[in-house]
Amino acid sequence: MNVYLRETRSGLKSLIFWSLGVILFLAASVQKYSALSLDPASLDIMRQLPKALQEMFGVGYLDFAKLSGFYGMIYPYMVLMTAVHASMLGAVIVSKEERDHTSEFLYAKPASRLGLLGAKALAALTAALILNLVIGAASVSMFGSEPGMPGTIAQLCAGLFLTQLVFLALGVAAAAGFRQPKAATGIATGVMLAAYLLSVAIDVSGKLGALKPLTPFEYFDARRIIGRGEALNPWYVLLCLMLAAALTFWACLRFNRRDLKV
Amino acid sequence: MNIYLHELRAYWKNTLIWTLSLGAGTVFMFSMFPAFSGNAVALSDALKNYPLMIQLAFGLFVDQIGSVSGFYSFIVTFLTLVGSVQAMTLGISVLSKETTGRTADFLLTRPVARGRVAAAKILAVFTCVAVTSAAFITLSAVCAQAVSGAPFNHRPLLLMALSFFFVQLMFLVLGFCAAAVIPKIRSVLPVSLSCVFAFFALGILAAMLGNEKLYYLSPFKYFETYRILTTASYNPPFLAAWGLVVAGLTAAGFQVFIRRDVRA
Amino acid sequence: MAIVEVSHLKKYYGAARGIEDVSFSVEEGEFFGFIGPNGAGKSTTIRTLLALIRPTAGSASIFGKDCVKSAPEIARDVGYLPSEVFYYDGMRVGDLLKYSASFYKKDCRERIAYLAAQLDLDLKKKIDDLSFGNRKKVGIVQALLHSPKLIILDEPSAGLDPLMQQRFFELLREENRRGATVLFSSHVLSEVQKLCSRVAIIKEGRIIQLDAVGALREDNYKKVALEAKAALDEALFKMDGVASLSVNGSAAGFIYRGSVNQLLRVLSGLDLESVTIQEPDLEEIFLHYYQ
Numbered sequence: 001m002n003v004y005l006r007e008t009r010s011g012l013k014s015l016i017f018w019s020l021g022v023i024l025f026l027a028a029s030v031q032k033y034s035a036l037s038l039d040p041a042s043l044d045i046m047r048q049l050p051k052a053l054q055e056m057f058g059v060g061y062l063d064f065a066k067l068s069g070f071y072g073m074i075y076p077y078m079v080l081m082t083a084v085h086a087s088m089l090g091a092v093i094v095s096k097e098e099r100d101h102t103s104e105f106l107y108a109k110p111a112s113r114l115g116l117l118g119a120k121a122l123a124a125l126t127a128a129l130i131l132n133l134v135i136g137a138a139s140v141s142m143f144g145s146e147p148g149m150p151g152t153i154a155q156l157c158a159g160l161f162l163t164q165l166v167f168l169a170l171g172v173a174a175a176a177g178f179r180q181p182k183a184a185t186g187i188a189t190g191v192m193l194a195a196y197l198l199s200v201a202i203d204v205s206g207k208l209g210a211l212k213p214l215t216p217f218e219y220f221d222a223r224r225i226i227g228r229g230e231a232l233n234p235w236y237v238l239l240c241l242m243l244a245a246a247l248t249f250w251a252c253l254r255f256n257r258r259d260l261k262v
Numbered sequence: 263m264n265i266y267l268h269e270l271r272a273y274w275k276n277t278l279i280w281t282l283s284l285g286a287g288t289v290f291m292f293s294m295f296p297a298f299s300g301n302a303v304a305l306s307d308a309l310k311n312y313p314l315m316i317q318l319a320f321g322l323f324v325d326q327i328g329s330v331s332g333f334y335s336f337i338v339t340f341l342t343l344v345g346s347v348q349a350m351t352l353g354i355s356v357l358s359k360e361t362t363g364r365t366a367d368f369l370l371t372r373p374v375a376r377g378r379v380a381a382a383k384i385l386a387v388f389t390c391v392a393v394t395s396a397a398f399i400t401l402s403a404v405c406a407q408a409v410s411g412a413p414f415n416h417r418p419l420l421l422m423a424l425s426f427f428f429v430q431l432m433f434l435v436l437g438f439c440a441a442a443v444i445p446k447i448r449s450v451l452p453v454s455l456s457c458v459f460a461f462f463a464l465g466i467l468a469a470m471l472g473n474e475k476l477y478y479l480s481p482f483k484y485f486e487t488y489r490i491l492t493t494a495s496y497n498p499p500f501l502a503a504w505g506l507v508v509a510g511l512t513a514a515g516f517q518v519f520i521r522r523d524v525r526a
Numbered sequence: 527m528a529i530v531e532v533s534h535l536k537k538y539y540g541a542a543r544g545i546e547d548v549s550f551s552v553e554e555g556e557f558f559g560f561i562g563p564n565g566a567g568k569s570t571t572i573r574t575l576l577a578l579i580r581p582t583a584g585s586a587s588i589f590g591k592d593c594v595k596s597a598p599e600i601a602r603d604v605g606y607l608p609s610e611v612f613y614y615d616g617m618r619v620g621d622l623l624k625y626s627a628s629f630y631k632k633d634c635r636e637r638i639a640y641l642a643a644q645l646d647l648d649l650k651k652k653i654d655d656l657s658f659g660n661r662k663k664v665g666i667v668q669a670l671l672h673s674p675k676l677i678i679l680d681e682p683s684a685g686l687d688p689l690m691q692q693r694f695f696e697l698l699r700e701e702n703r704r705g706a707t708v709l710f711s712s713h714v715l716s717e718v719q720k721l722c723s724r725v726a727i728i729k730e731g732r733i734i735q736l737d738a739v740g741a742l743r744e745d746n747y748k749k750v751a752l753e754a755k756a757a758l759d760e761a762l763f764k765m766d767g768v769a770s771l772s773v774n775g776s777a778a779g780f781i782y783r784g785s786v787n788q789l790l791r792v793l794s795g796l797d798l799e800s801v802t803i804q805e806p807d808l809e810e811i812f813l814h815y816y817q
Contacts (some may be wrong), residue, residue, distance in 0.1 A: 021460065030465040077463075084459060088452040099448060185451040190283070193344060197287055200340065201294050264628040272614070364612035368668070371576050372629040373601035523539075523579040 003106075003116055003155030007093060007123035017027040017128050018085055020132045025077070025136075030142045054063060068152070068226050071143040075156060075222035078135060079163055080196060083217070086164040089124045089187040090171020095181035098261040107260055117255055120250070121172055126163045132157055152226055159232050162240035166216045167192060169247035176255035213239060265369075265379060269356060271387035277390040280348045281397050282294040284341065288398065291337040292405035298333055299411075330410040331418045334402065335487035338422050341398070341427050342482065343462060350454040352387040353437025354447055357519065361445035366524045370390065376520045384438055384512065391434055395427035417494045423498075425485030428504060432481040433458065435508050439515035445522070478503055528591075529554050529676055529707045530575065535584035537570050544570035546731030548584070552709055552724075557702055559722035559739070560711040567731045568711040569609065572680055576606055588676060602630060605669035609680040611661045613653045619664055620649035623671060630672040641667040644693050659685040666694060667755065670701065677701060679710035681715060695721060715809045747781040752801040754778070765792060 097103040136157040175184035199217035202208040212218040219236035360366040402423040465480035477483035530552040537544035545567035576596035586593040627634040662685040727735040766783025
């Protein structure tokens with residue numbers, strides 16, 4: 001579809017930028033690992049950290065002497081980066097028509113509002129998927145030397161994609177659902193930062209486990225997945241899909257009914 | 263001055279929301295301290311050999327782990343991230359909105375020299391940032407006092423809180439200069455977010471590679487928490503560099519804004 | 527005294543031509559028109575006068591001061607209405623006008639009230655909710671509220687309904703009578719014809735014609751239309767100065783440039799029912815230049 005192609009093409013520069021960014025970050029992490037691994041004493045110390053810190057860095061489950069353990073430590077940063085990318089992408093791709101005063105052009109064309117919204121959401125999804133694949137490929141090439149690691153990385157990337165889905169839906173909903181699309185990026189950022197803050201608090205205090213379902217940053221625990229060979233928690237997988245679906249559904253409903261800002 | 267007041271009026275709600283959110287975040291983080299410190303106290307001995315490199319990378323330091331200051335050094339980094347996004351967004355939008363909103367034809371044909379227009383605008387957003395920082399610093403001091411069981415040295419904490427303001431200023435003028443050079447920045451928040459996170463990642467990178475020269479590349483490394491914790495002072499070369507960067511970016515932004523064409 | 531002096535002004539946007547070589551001057555109290563095809567350089571010239579863009583070469587001055595160097599000083603006595611009017615989000619009309627007035631060291635409240643009343647503009651409305659034409663009205667008030675000595679207008683009547691257009695021109699005439707100089711660019715040639723004393727025609731970045739409106743009309747063709755009692759023969763009109771001849775049975779029309787006496791001699795030799803001799807519309811004259 002023409003809208004899909006156009007949105008994909010215009011988002012290409014940003015996508016390349018982000019892809020290079022994550023690759024750089026992963027490369028730097030590998031660098032750090034090689035530096036760390038030369039100093040086994042430091043790794044011992046890690047195991048004697050206070051429990052709260054252990055929780056934070058997953059020392060209890062991860063062996064930092066191994067590449068895989070290190071990956072588990074930087075995985076949360078990947079989640080944060082892709083969350084920022086996905087929520088902003090979703091919010092901007094929908095709100096930009098109303099922001100740039102091009103809504104009179106696009107939405108008067110012989111295409112249904114939902115069709116157009118769908119095309120845009122699909123373009124955003126494609127971009128998120130590509131970023132995910134880039135992360136996966138880079139991770140495997142840099143961190144995947146151990147046996148079974150590529151498979152684990154694939155699992156983590158799947159979890160990553162689910163989180164991306166939720167934030168993408170969040171961004172789209174923020175832009176499609178409200179009558180002031182200009183506020184979309186702000187709302188999406190606010191919710192995302194709040195979720196992140198909550199996840200940090202949960203990690204630091206080690207006591208707020210009950211609140212985990214409230215923040216997608218806590219759904220897929222890299223420490224358990226890598227350190228204990230656990231699989232993705234099926235409940236959280238379901239939660240992600242449901243959240244994404246609910247947000248999208250609400251977005252569609254509202255977008256069809258509300259006045260478009262010229 | 264009328265432009266200054268006009269801009270303040272335009273941004274007061276936004277500033278209020280940011281300040282309240284930041285405040286809520288700060289209080290929330292501080293409330294985690296009791297749980298955190300309870301665990302930390304027991305292990306201070308074993309941590310004495312904690313390699314410096316790792317400490318710098320994660321902002322956690324052996325001798326300070328149990329104290330409020332040490333805890334603060336960890337959370338201030340995150341909160342500074344949030345403050346930086348606010349600052350950069352303000353810096354960009356105060357200039358870019360005239361272009362994207364097409365109001366440049368109105369404002370720049372008033373009998374005011376462009377330099378004064380720029381000055382009024384940057385002063386207005388500076389005020390917003392100053393207000394937020396002041397609130398943040400005050401709240402930090404109050405919360406720290408409230409949650410800390412033991413008496414502690416206030417100086418490192420206050421210096422860290424103050425560094426929040428300094429980093430905000432860096433991003434404020436960075437945004438201002440960017441908008442002067444690239445007038446048509448339409449997605450202000452995504453641009454700020456990406457920029458701030460990029461610099462943050464750059465800072466982590468620099469720490470991991472252990473190269474102090476690279477620290478100059480990231481505003482988040484100018485006011486290194488470890489150094490403040492241990493020496494209760496800022497690092498003079500970085501402080502000087504900070505001054506240069508802020509002055510330089512501001513001057514550059516002004517010059518470009520004064521000279522550039524205003525297209526219809 | 528020349529209020530506006532433009533001398534060999536040139537502006538290139540990179541490699542793209544804005545204006546090539548523009549020179550003209552506007553005297554105090556004049557009503558000066560500025561017309562030309564799309565992309566000719568009208569807006570570029572105006573924006574250079576207002577120091578919104580910097581010229582590549584040449585000079586422009588207003589009130590005897592250089593446009594770029596003394597821009598803020600000049601702006602105190604200049605009112606500008608851009609072709610596309612946009613204002614800040616969330617402001618009411620009254621607030622914006624007050625904000626605009628605050629830049630001039632005078633009390634403009636009465637003027638604002640008067641102008642708003644003349645144009646049927648509700649000061650309490652939010653600008654975001656206004657139609658294009660109503661936003662234009664806000665722009666007009668904003669341009670006139672400080673009683674400027676020079677009023678620069680870019681396509682001013684586009685968007686206004688006919689009644690408002692009349693009121694607007696009346697306001698301009700009032701200002702002009704007060705001693706203000708008006709410079710306006712327009713595509714609506716009948717307007718230019720009605721209001722302006724002198725007109726400059728710009729095409730592809732150069733001024734190709736600059737004259738008093740009356741002279742432009744006189745120095746031009748006359749339109750002749752006649753109806754005879756019997757069928758006409760083309761050969762009757764074979765004289766110097768006749769162009770675009772069309773003969774249709776007993777009706778004929780042509781354009782004539784030359785001695786009026788000769789024309790009358792030829793016409794008096796015919797047996798006519800009716801004859802009309804007009805000066806052509808400025809539109810017809812200008813269209814010739816537009817091509």
